[in-house]
Amino acid sequence: MTSESTDPNPRSCTHKDFIRLFLEAEKDLLRYVMVLIPNVADARDVVQEAAVALWDKIDLYDPGKPFAPWACRFALNEAKMFLRKKSRQNRLADEVVDLLEIERMENADRLDARKDHLRECLRSLPSKNAELVHDYYFNELSVEELGKRFERSIDAIYKTLQRVRQTLHACIENKIQLEAKL
Amino acid sequence: MKEKELRNLIDGHLRENLDLAGAKKLSDHLSENADARKLYLEMTDLHASLAVDETMWIEQPEWVEKEEAETITSFRTYIPWALAASVVFLLSLLFWPKQQENQTFALIKDSYSATWEGGDLTTAVGSRLGDGTLRLTEGLVTLQFDSGAEVTLEAPVSLRLIDSMKCELTNGTAVTYVPESALGFRIITPEADVVDYGTRFSVTVFEETGETHTRVMEGKVQVEYSRTGEIVALSAGERHTVKGDGFAIPPAETFRELGTIPDKPLQHGPEWTFFESSKDAFVGRIPNHLFVTDDKEVVNLLKDSYVPAIHNHNSKVLLLVKNAISQGPMNRQAYMSFDLSEIDLTSVEEADLLLQFAPSGWGLASHLPDSTFNVYGLAGEVPDWDETGIRDQFPGTPETIYLGSFVLAKGIQKGRFGVRTEDLTNFLKTRTHSQISFMVMRETKETEDGGLVHGFASRRHPTLPAPTLAVRLKTP
Structure with missing residues (x-):
């Protein structure tokens, strides 16, 4: 036993x-x-x-x-x-x-595929924006801390983060469209 | 609901910043619209992936490495799952090859008449290049990135290489070819990023203003505004301009001139007499201009111009010369006249017509091989032409006599060029009028539409020497 x-x-x-x-x-x-x-x-x-x-x-x-x-x-x-x-x-x-x-x-598979493209798109961000999203998402700095660090208002930090997300979204869309053409 | 409003509401939701009305509006719209839910899922998953998937951040540029220590201490207080994830992450960092300091990702493929200034990279053809800045003051240079992208730099230009898919243009023109292997190749400029999706395109940045001009020859590119996040898609044949303040301006207003720089003095002996145009018309005239010497007389009655004039595509200070593929008003020739009444033309032993070239700021040097310029003397019925009055074509039908040629190598846009030929000497000796006129045209056509417009200083240029006729007379 x-x-x-x-x-x-x-x-x-x-x-x-x-x-x-x-x-x-x-x-x-x-x-x-x-x-x-x-x-x-x-x-x-x-x-x-x-x-x-x-x-x-x-x-x-x-x-x-x-x-x-x-x-x-x-x-x-x-x-x-x-x-x-x-x-x-x-x-x-x-x-x-x-x-x-x-x-x-x-949509799990579709979103997983998008996530793979996101990894590439992240690498093509301008260095300032890449630094900002890295600090926000990876280092988990607050927008207040980011505001001090980048010498910008909290609102400007939020706006930039929104803009970067939209840039990444557009980049992913482009990659998917290109893939569809191939 | 417009997409922009939906995007703002989704962003408000991600920020947890929606008020009651905003949440209701988003909720109502999501319940009715499948496309809105699709966008919502995409944006929330993008946000979530950035927040929770630390593998996203591996293999980042060097600034990640600098912050590694700080990162590890501040990363995740969440236990036990995140702790385990952190361990996985740290292990993956250990196994990930660290970027070598001497890592290279591009090479100098071709170089035409290149002169370099400053910069921190080697500049010989065949040199491998890594992270660093190139400053080209003269000529053309083609870089081949390991991704397959090819970037031709047109002087004056300043470019920072970041990696095989990215570079930053802070001044000047870069013409880029991107094969399939380098889709997504990015040129960062002060106000926008230009992202290439398999094409050929050019980007010009004006350092003083931060203005960015993009022109697509083939395929598609995307211009992403740094400040507003706006994205503009461009197709073949389209142009786009981002102003220095980060906003677009209409193409018609985008033309502007590049700055020009002074050159070294002429190397002619004291036996030469110079005839140049008056500089009086221009504020900022340099006293004791370099051609004026105590024992030489300067004749101040001259005129110069080019035809035809094109709306919004003119220069106040340069004489523009171009030979385009297509027939039309973009093809320009320059004219100039000198008053030689003070000298006995029959005593001319030798003559030199000198033109001071400077970048016009228009067109691409990459679209032009070595360029031959021809100088003609105007003979027969030469009208008394009005410098300010000619617009579409030179008046009358004077005879043109070929006097000589000179060549500007591919990529060269500035410097002093001219002709000193027996034909020129004979032409002067045989004139019966004291007012002598010349025409300059470019014999070489561009290889592709949008080629360089050459320009040389007119008599209205504030700093550069105007067209100059130097003659050496028979000693009595």
Whole structure:
């Protein structure tokens, strides 16, 4: 008799396996959650909550299938609960959230392909803009800190960030169009 | 709802800055419009990918390396998942080859009459180039980037090489060819980025104003405004100008002249007499102009002009000369007349017609091989032409007598050129009138539309010498 067979709650996935699967899927889960919750710190809290829920339900997971698509439903569910708890009035309506949740999953492959292009587009940014988005997204500097560092108003920093995102979006579009032509 | 408004609302959502009305507006629009949801998903995923996927930031330019230490300490307080992710990230940094200080990504492929100034890169043909700045004061130089992009620099120009897909043009003209392997090649300018999607195009930056001119010969490029984020797509044959303040101006207003620089004095002995045009017309005349010497008389009655004049494409200080592929008003010839009534023409032993070339700021030197210029003397019925009055063509039908040629090598736009031939001497000796007129034209045609317009200083130029006729007379 092996030690596993004495476990009153035999699981198809050990804790170690789960950690590995979760770490692999973590970035994708955050991307799913951030469709509804743009604040990265909040999104991380939500994904952490989702991790607990996932571990509770891990017996339902079929190891023969990819983990991330299965897990993302939990993450999105946690995200919706988070939004309800916050009960902020200036948030998206529930029916829109449901639509976005469905379409996010339907568009997973398309958005993954866009993400690959984003990596290239990021490299073609002018150095000043690249430095700014790097400080904002990677170093997680606040807009106030960025304002001081770049000697610009907070509003100007927000505007630049918006502009850079739009430049990156346009760059991705171009790459996709070019790909389609080839 | 217009796309711009939708984009602003999505951005407000990403900033968590939407008020109740804004959130409702966005919500309503998203619930009704599938395209809006598509854009929303794309923008939120872009934002999320930048925020959570640290692999995005690997293999960045050198400024990332400088900030590495700071980065690691400030990166992620999120435990345990992010800690593990940080470990993965740090390991990936370890395995990623660090950029070598001497890493190169381009080479100097060709060079025509090149003169370099300053800069911090080697400049011989065949030299490999890495990050650094090139300053070309004269000539043409073609760089081949490892990505496959080819950039021809037209002096005067200043270019910083960043990597095989990117360079920064701070002054002058760069003509770029981008094959498929280098799609997305980017030229950064002070006010905009010009991104190439498989094409040939030129970009000119005027250093003093920051103005950026883009012209597409083939394919498509995209001009991305640094300040406003506006993106303009250009196709073959189209031009675009970004003003120094970061906004577009209509093409008709974009023409302007490049600055010109003084040159060294002439090397003629004391036995020579110089006839040049009056500089009185121009404020800023240099006293004791370099051609004026105590024992030489300067004749102040001259005129010069070029034809035809084209609206918004003229120079007040240069005489423009061009030979385009197509027939039309862009083909220019220059005319000048000298009053030689003070001398006995039959005693002319030798003569030299001197023209001081300077960049006109129009057209591309890359579209022109070595250029031959012909000088003709006007004979027969030469009308008393009015310098300010001729616009479309030179009046009358004077006979033209070929007097000689000179060549400006490919890429050369400035310097003193002229003819000193027996034909010129004989032409002067056989004139019966004291007012002598010449015509200068470029024999060499451009190889492609939009080629360089050559220019040489007129008598209205504030600093450069006007067309000058130097003669050596028989000693009595």
